[in-house]
Amino acid sequence: MILFENQLYIEFPSKRDYIDFVSNKVVSAVNTIAQEVHSQNITDDALISQDLNIFGFGMNLSIDEALKNAIVHGNKADPRKKVALSYYINSERLEIIVRDEGIGFDHKNYKANMEVDAEAGRGLLLINNFMDEIKFNEPGNEIKMIKYLGKSKTAREDF
Amino acid sequence: MEITTRDCNDVKVVSFKGRIVYDTEEIVKRETEKLVKGPVKNLVFNFGELTYINSSGLGLLINVLKQIRAAKGDVKLSNLRPELMELFKITSLNSVFDISPDEETAVNKFIKK
Numbered sequence: 129m130i131l132f133e134n135q136l137y138i139e140f141p142s143k144r145d146y147i148d149f150v151s152n153k154v155v156s157a158v159n160t161i162a163q164e165v166h167s168q169n170i171t172d173d174a175l176i177s178q179d180l181n182i183f184g185f186g187m188n189l190s191i192d193e194a195l196k197n198a199i200v201h202g203n204k205a206d207p208r209k210k211v212a213l214s215y216y217i218n219s220e221r222l223e224i225i226v227r228d229e230g231i232g233f234d235h236k237n238y239k240a241n242m243e244v245d246a247e248a249g250r251g252l253l254l255i256n257n258f259m260d261e262i263k264f265n266e267p268g269n270e271i272k273m274i275k276y277l278g279k280s281k282t283a284r285e286d287f
Numbered sequence: 288m289e290i291t292t293r294d295c296n297d298v299k300v301v302s303f304k305g306r307i308v309y310d311t312e313e314i315v316k317r318e319t320e321k322l323v324k325g326p327v328k329n330l331v332f333n334f335g336e337l338t339y340i341n342s343s344g345l346g347l348l349i350n351v352l353k354q355i356r357a358a359k360g361d362v363k364l365s366n367l368r369p370e371l372m373e374l375f376k377i378t379s380l381n382s383v384f385d386i387s388p389d390e391e392t393a394v395n396k397f398i399k400k
Contacts, residue, residue: 134376142336144309145309146309147308148306148308148309162343185368185370186337186370188339188340189339189341189374191310192341193341193342196309196341196343237306244378244379244380244383245349245352245353245380245383246346246381247346247347247349247350247377248343248346249342250342250345250378251342251347251376254341254342254374254377255375257377
């Protein structure tokens, strides 16, 4: 069994144009790492060639929504303010942290109290559904999203 | 992002191909605005080749739906990929939109009315 870990930190200006590019790159990077290690640990040739795509739609969407929240709500789309994204991946889990330079929000009392046909406000609801755990720092300008590899827990932070 | 339309009796079938993200939202807005202003208010959105949509995209679709329903029409969805269907269930939007497994079923819902 090969144990591994890998991490990355990037910063970029608060422009919505970057959201899709960054989320695609991150998903692609963590998939490459996870698949490489997975194939090293498998002895059955038939399984090695399988395209696992460990992180897919849900991961892409969660990063997309977290970046959008950071840029639009956190930094109020001010391009002078930066968004920082970092990820950490090891054999057990993937953690993605997104931080903005805004004042944060009241994550403890946040409830997705909205009309079902409202035109906005679904970002956190989606992240919460696709991730195994989400955590905020105290002021609420940083979100940590955790996905466990292999077994998927459905633990939820109370928010 | 490609959006193509086709008339099918009194129903307009609109096929979406690609991903609705920030970079392609303008195209979707422009094309759907044409539909809202157009004469045919019975719309079927075929999402068979729509591979991605985020919360902003969902907001955009709801906006179109509200305008079309205000004009006594409807937007029915068809051919959703499993991950998109999951998205509609998570957000309870499957109770807001009329979703059919295939285009024909969606079109027939207008004709039988």
